[in-house]
Amino acid sequence: MSMGVVFDAGPVMMMVILVLFLLLTLSWRVNSEPTQDKEALLAFISRTPHANRLQWNDSDSACDWIGVQCDSSRSFVYSLRLPGVDLVGPIPPDTIGRLNRLRVLSLRSNGLSGEIPSDFSNLTLLRSLYLQDNKLSGEFPATVTRLTRLARLDLSFNNFTGSIPFSINNLTRLSGLFLENNRFSGNLPSITTKLVSFNVSHNQLNGSIPETLSKFPEASFAGNLALCGAPLQSCNPFFPAPAPSAVVPSIPVHVRKSKKLSTGAIVGISVGCVLAFLLLLFLLLLCLRRRQRQQASKTPKPVATETRAAPAAEAATSSSKDDVTGGSAEAAERSKLVFLERGIYSFDLEDLLRASAEVLGKGTVGTSYKAVLEEGTTVVVKRLKDVTAMKKEFETQMEILGKIKHQNVVPLRAFYFSKDEKLLVYDYMPAGSVAALLHGSRGSGRTPLDWDNRIRIAKGAARGLAHLHVSANVVHGNIKSSNILLRDDHEACVSDFGLNPLFGSILPSNRVGGYRAPEVVETRKTTFQSDVYGFGVLLLELLTGKAPNQATLGEEGIDLPRWVQSVVREEWTAEVFDAELTRQHNVEEEMVQLLQIAMACVSVVPDQRPAMPVVVCMIEDMNRGGTDEALRRSSDDPSRGSDGQTPPPEARTTTS
Template structure:
C-alpha cells in the first residue's frame, strides 16, 4: 500500500505543477501583443512575452490558465482603430471591455465571429460606421454597450434574433431609421436616446421608460406621445374602388377646398417647426459631443462632472441586472458621494509601485462602499470594486494646500517602503475633494487592534500611513 500511496502523491504533485505552468496558446499571446503594438496607449501595461499572459494587467484566463476569457482595458488611453486579426483571434473570449478610451474606426468583422463572447463594452469612444449585421453571429451575447460613439445608419434587425440579450445600450450616437422589434422577454436594460431615430416605437419595447427614447424628435408612440398622421386614413370598408362604376354604389367623400388649404398650411407649418427643432437639436448635440471629447485624456466621460446632458452609462457594462462585472455601472455608494459633484475633471494618480492597478476613478465612484470610520483628518470608506478588488478610500477634509505641494507630498509618501507601513497607492486632487487610496486589511483598524479584547493573533504589524 505504501508504494501505491507514494505513486499517487507523485502523480498529484506532477498534475499541480503542470497546472501552475499552464499558459494560453502562443497564438493568443501573439494576438494580444499585436493588438497592443498596433494601438497607441497612454498607460504602460507591462505586457511582455517573457511573462505568462494570464498575469498581464487586464487579462483574465480560465481556471486552468489554458485560454484567455476576459480582456478589460478601460480608460488606459487607447487611441486608434482595432486592427482585424488581433483580438478576433482570441477564440474563447467571453468579455471585452475597451470603454472610456479613444478607440476609433469601425467594429472589426472578426470580433463578430467570437461565438463565446457574452459582453462587449465599447462605450465612450469614437467608434464610427454602422453596426454590422454580422452581430447576429454572437449567439451567446448578453450585453452590448455602444453608447456615446459616432455610430450611424440603422439599428440592425438582427439584434432581435439574439435570444440571450439582456442589455442593449445604443444611446448618444447618430443612428437613424426605425427601431426594430426586439421581442426578447429577457431584455432588462434598453436605451436608444439621443439619436436620429424615427417612426413608432415597437409594442415589444413600449414597456421601457420615456427617457429610454428621449432625444429622437421623430419617434412617437407609447411611452412617448401618440403618433398623429397629417392626413386621415380611409374609413373601414372604403377602398379605392368605392363609388366607382361597377363598385358598391357608395359616393366617394371629397374634401372641400378650404379643408385642403387648411391641411396644406398646417403641414407646412409643422414641417418648418420640425426643421427648426432638428437644427437646434443638432447644434446642441454637436456642442455636447465637443465638450465630452475635451474631457481628461480625450475620453467622452468626465468623471465626477455634473450638469451633463447625457447621464453616464447606468447599464450595460453595469446595465440592468448585469452589474456584477467590473465594467458594469453599478449604483454609486458612499465613495461616489465623496468624489462626485465637484464639477471638475481630474483623474486618479497612482504612486509608488501601484502602476499595475487596472481600476480608475470611475470605478471608485461606481463601487459599493461603506463607512469604516471618521477621524480628524477625514472619513474612511471600504470600497468594493466591481472586479472584486477591495480598497480603502480616505476622503480628506479641510486640507488647504496647493496642488503642486499636495502631489509632491503624495509622490514622496508613495515611495516609502516599510513592512509596518501601509503605503498610499493612489490619490485624487481637485479644488473641493482630496482622496487617498490604500489596500484594505480585513483585521480592522489600528485603534481596534490596540484597544479591543480580541486575540493577540489578530494583530498585524501594518499601519495606515498618515499623509
C-alpha cells in the same frame, strides 16, 4: 517437476500506467501556459500604442499580467480588462480575435478608433463586451450580431453611424444594450430579446418607438429629436387616426343631388371653417411652444446608463456620474482617475462607481469606503467634503503626497477632481485601525491588544510620522488613532496625511477632536509641533485604553493629557494604565518609560516637545537606558532628530 507461483503482471502494469498518466496530467496543469493566447496578446499590445503602466513581461505567464485573467487550469485567457490605459489607434486584426475562448472583453475609456475587426466573430463564447468611451466609428458592427452568447453590449460614447440592425435579435441572451451618444440614425428595430437595461439616447434616430421597447424610461430615448411614441410624446398628437368604427359612411349620390345649400348656409360654413382653421392654428402654435419649453428643460447632460448605476453609489453622487458620462468634449478627460504611480492598479472611475462599497468610517475630512471592484481588487476610496482648493492647487498637493513612500505610511495611489466630487484612492489595510482595536467591543470574546503589539504600533506610527516631517517636509495635521491603520502583521501605517491645505488656511474647529494641541485651538493652524502633541495623545491612548475625549474620564470636558497629569501628580501612576496591560508581567518599566515619552510630547509649550525623529529614538531605546538621555537632548534642541536632520524652519511653523 518444480512448482512456481504464476504472477499476473497485467493489473500491476495498468496501475503503473494510470499513476504515470495522473502525474503527467498534474504536471501539465501546474506548468500549463496559454501559449497561443499569449502570442495573440503580445501581438495586440505590440501593435497598439498604450500607457507605460501596462507593462507585460513576455518572460512571465500571461495569466499573471495586469488585466488578464485565465481559467482555473491556466490553459486559456478567460477575461481581458484594459480600461483607461490609454490604448490609441485601431484595434489590430488577428490579435484579440484569436482569443476564441474569451468570456469578458473590456477596452473601455481608451482612445481606440476605426472599425471593430471582422475577426471578432471568432469570439463565440464572449458574454460581455465593453467598448464604450472610445473613438470607434463605422456602422453597427455586423460581427457583433454573430456573438450569440453575448449578455451585455456597451458601444456608448463612440462615433458609430448608420442604422441599428434588426439582426441584433440574433443575440437571444442579450440583457443589456447601451448605444447612447453615438450618431446612429434611421428607425429603431423591434428588439424582441429580453432586455433589462437599454439606452439609445443622444443619437439621430427617428420614427416611432417599437412597442417592444416602450417599457423603458424616457431617459433611454432622450436627445433623439425626431423619435416619438411611448414613452415619448405621441407621433401624431393633433390629427390622430380615427378608429375603424368611427369612419363616417359615404352619403349616396342621389341624396346629395336631392338638396341644394342656400347662399347663407354656404357663407356660414365658410366663416365657420375659417374660424376653426384659426383656432386649430393657435392650438398648434401653443403646443409647439410648450414642447420646446419641455425639451429645453430636458436637455441636461446625457443620462447615464443603468450599467453605471453602481452598488457603490455612495462613493460618488449622481452629479459626478453625469461628469463621467456627459457627452461634451471634456468628458473623456474628466472621466479618468489620475494615478500617482503607474502599474499598481488597472481600473478607472467607472469601475469604482460599479464596485460594491462598504462605509468604513465618517471622519472630519470626509467618508471612507471599502470598494471591491469587479475584478476582485480591494481599495479604500475617501470622499472628501468641504474642499476649498481649486483644481490646480488640489492637483499640486496630490502630486506632493503621491511621492511619499515609506513602509509606515499608507500610499496615496490616485485621485479624482471635479466640481462636485473629490476622491482619493488608498491601499486597503485589512487589519483595520488602532481606534477599532482599542475601543471596539471589550466583551468576553475579544482578543486583548497586548503590550508587544501596542509598542510595535507606537514604533511604526512614530517612524511614519517622522518620515513625513523630515523626508517629505509635510505636516500630517490630523493625527488620531483612526488614522493609524494596521497591516496583517500589526505594522502601523499613517494615513490621511497632508490634507489640511485642501480646506483653506484656517483649520475648522471640529477637526482632530481631543488630539488638538493647545495652540491649535487658538490659531487653528497645524505645525510639526502640533503633530507631536497629537502623537503624544495617541501614546496615552495606547497606554490607558481610553479615547482622548472619553466622558468616563471624570470631569466633563477634561481631556486625556490633563487627566493623566492629574493622576500622576497624586502618585497613582498605576491607575493610569489599561487593565488589560496590568495583567501582563515584566512590562511595568517599559510602560512607565513610554508614559514619560508621551508626557514630553503633550507639553503645553510647543518648543518643549521633542521632534518626531527624537521620539523614534526614545521609543527604540526604551529599557536600554537611553530614554532619559534622549529627553535631555530633545530639551536642548527640540527640532533636531536622532539622525541629525532638522526640518526647515518655515516648515515647522506653516500649515501643511
